[in-house]
Amino acid sequence: MANNKSAEKRIRTNERNRLQNLLYKSSVRTLTKKFLKDLEVYKESKTPEQKEKLTKMLGAVYSLIDKGTKRNVFHPNTAARKKAQLSASLKSV
Template sequence: MANIKSAIKRIEVAERNRLRNKSYKSAVKTLMKNYFAAVEKYASNPNEDNLTEVNQRMAAAYSKIDKAVKHQVLHRNNGAHKKARLAKALKPYFSTPEAQASAS
């Protein structure tokens, strides 16, 4: 254990930040998992209610990811990568025949 006052304070601050970071990361993982579950539900039964749920869960996950990036819990590139994964999961269910033809 540290004896110097500034070292003691740094230990306390580091512990406080560790717990905050852990909370943000856990929340991001949970919201992403909930979103992927909603996308699977929408894929098996595409209707307006399921789409609304998917959009709500995506908004919640995006919000938490953005907050984690803002508080420097996640690096901005890591946050962007997570958001891209979320968008990519839903994209196949909205592909149009014109888009598929131009991609070929």
């Protein structure tokens, strides 16, 4: 365990940051999975409503990735790679 006050504070700070990072990372993974699932549905029957839903969902994922990058949860190149892969998956349909 910690031997001094500053080490105790670092433990508390690290735990707080770990939970915040976990929130961003899990949210991005969840939204990405939902996006890819809806993309598969869109491939089956291409309707304008589904296309609109996909573009809104893509914007939400982009927003969450950008917020995570701003708070140093994701490295900027990792965020760019994730966004490029999502965009490419939508364009390939």
